[in-house]
Amino acid sequence: MSTKYDPKAIEGKWQKYWEENKFFKVSEDPNKPKYYDLEMFPYPSGNLHMGHVRNYAIGDVVARFKSMNGFNVLHPMGWDAFGLPAENAAIKNAVPPSKWTHANIENMKQQLKTMGISYDWDRELATCKPDYYKFTQWMFVKLFENGLAYKKKSAVNWCPSCQTVLANEQVVDGACERCEAEVEKKQLEQWFFKITDYAQRLLDDLEKLPGWPEKVKTMQRNWIGRSEGCEFSMPIEGLKDSMTVFTTRPDTVFGVTYMVLAPEHPLVETISRGKEEESAVKTFVQGMKSLSDLSRTATDAEKAGVFTGAYAVNPMNGERIPIWIANYVLMDYGTGAIMAVPAHDQRDFEFARKYDIPIRVVIKSDDSPADAEEMTEAYTGDGVMVNSGVFNELGVQDGISSVIKYMEDNNIGSGTVNFRLRDWLISRQRYWGAPIPVVYCEKCGIVCLPEEQLPVLLPEDVEFKPSGESPLNYVESFTRTTCPDCGGEARRETDTMDTFVCSSWYFDRYCSPHEKDVPFSKEAVDYWMPVDQYIGGVEHAILHLMYARFFTKFLYDINMLSCEEPFTNLLTQGMVLKDSSKMSKSKGNVVSPEEIIKTYGADTARLFILFASPPERDLEWSDQGVEGAYRFLNRIWRLITDYARSIQDITIPDTFPNLDDDSRDLRFKTHATIKKVSEDVGERFNFNTAISAIMELSNTLYAYKDKKPQNLEVVKEALQMLLILLSPFSPHICEELWKICGNEGSVCQQQWPSYDPEALVQDEIEIVIQLMGKVRDHIRIPADISDDELKTIAVELPKIKELTSGKQISKIIVVPKKLVNIVAK
């Protein structure tokens, strides 16, 4: 039988077969070990791109492999369906966001289905559906009840193009992460989640994640930005107010020669009022305001500031210290005020030199001049305290703790820990998101809705104004409501939640996606959670992955979950590149997965993308590489269809005694391949080398094909194993060929094979003979030869004899079963 490989004819057929027979539907089964395999769910932009294909192909290999290895595999898919693009499309094309989104979901779902991924589609969810966002709102209510959701007025990031505020995490280099417009600062009253309460745990528990890339953990550590130090206050001369500062170097407090407030600091106006410096201060503050955050915080920006005319008193020694304001002190870190120690802080040093402020050395070291005049830079290293009264002669570490102790004893200040992490700003002035379940009542004030009144439904029939303002503001049926507490008139909150809130718990929902009254069932999450393998792009290293960790810890605290970390193992896949740069419409280097699948089939697309590069690394798209993958599948097709009839009735025996050399070699290759593929997929996630091993097996089979006589038992075993091993990568063709070989059932449901150690035993092995570390010869010898015999054979080899004549052999090194190295001079 010799038909042509026609992916179009077989892929749809098997996809339908899997779906109709509910192959990938799972439920909790206490008798099987569970495995939760998850890929980051996509935003339904309308079309699948190559990044998705890579992400889901990787996930599918893992799912299919684990399932064949006896695991009960949960492998769900859904849609991160709220978000701004839907609104932009609505404004542009006059289509409601809901309609646009659902049409996109339909389209992408069809595209995904043509990939043949083993999803349990019965668990599909979309965050924009009321049965889902009801529980996103429920999360808000629970956070509110636990004091972790609050509203405050503060300087927030405003994207003028998206017409909404953004979280700190969504501002990249002073620009909006989405649209790259420059972000402005605005004073607004907004909703926050108190993620800072979890800062320490988010930091500490990174230690419990050995299955995460170090890179991602480092990024999170930096983002959380913990620093230990102390906070203390300094009285201000002539005022009741005092200023509070944070420092990590209390040991240098005797070296303070000036103080600095951030230009936005609320005390600036008070302390300079009526002073002759007042107008200079005002001019400086105005100048700072007109600067963007980006240019304000650029490292190379020169330090600049003005004296306020006011003085503070150093509580340690009563010294009178001038208070300045300067561009290099930021309002949103620490207390927005610092003590400046120019001798031991580089920034203060530069500033002091520029404005002729005195510099006083208080840490003495052989590595640094004792005289401030001679210093060319601040000294930040270790040493002993000097000019510091009773603290003199203490080392830096002792000094820090002694000064803190003194401050605490004398009510000056105390040891504190400061984090860079800010609370999570979750309000968005947008329509297409989960409404924040809050009303404003004239009598009761801010009232969070009770659980029973959820969901707050998003009105779907709305009109968009070209201004970009959220239409919710104009829908009176939405905004006019009653207060759940007093029943009086109330106005509904019109802000919606950041879409990252929706994606912070979707993996829990997958465990029991049809629950009506609770976000998920305890039994289900206790069985499935945590996710064993999470796969997605590294661009979520901070945003999504930290928010999801925060939610998981919160849900653990309120007894909804039994795990404290949501993702045990994390794989951050590399990007798909074309011509060395990221595929993008603007560069015109986009390759459409739909086209590739149409031309070559999903099996080829998957195989190429898995073969071209290991998953963590960036992958260079190559049309010729795709051809190569297609060619390989054709080779497999021909190989197996050629043999199909002759092996139909062959039974694979349990043992293979008395094989001829060629058949033994083939069997050796078969079992070596099983071993290699099992390790590469199961332990290392190196799909590229697993596929190359399968290619080698196929090459060996082609070579065997010309040999006579043929041992069809060995051939059948090799072919069947090849199909099983290849099936997680290219499942459709393997199903078809499995059937063509006369097998019952599905190749995807076969037990993953284990190799036969007997087949890997070799009587004769090849040994490399080196002279002075250089390969000079190869010999084939019995595997059980002793080291001494081997040495004798090696030195007697004609080639070695010739090269060592007249030389003294001083040493012979034998690496068992590998090589002999002769040292001679």
Add this chain to the structure above:
RNA sequence: GCGGAUGUGGCGGAAUUGGCAGACGCACCAGACUUAGGAUCUGGCGCCGCGAGGUGUGGAGGUUCGAGUCCUCUCAUCCGCACCA
């Protein structure tokens, strides 16, 4: 500036524990089959050299019988952070 990753043929990449560098694939070259082939098959393919051989994993040193792998220094590219007190 700080932190991290990477660097291997013409290209994508292998070499898992210090032990034959370049598996596998692409491209290319030669041949076979063929009316023809962009199908398929066979062989070749790091560089220098006719050859024996030499040489070779960004660069320079070092450790070792032996280094892509370990150590020191250095260069390049990419990513993250960046006045964080």
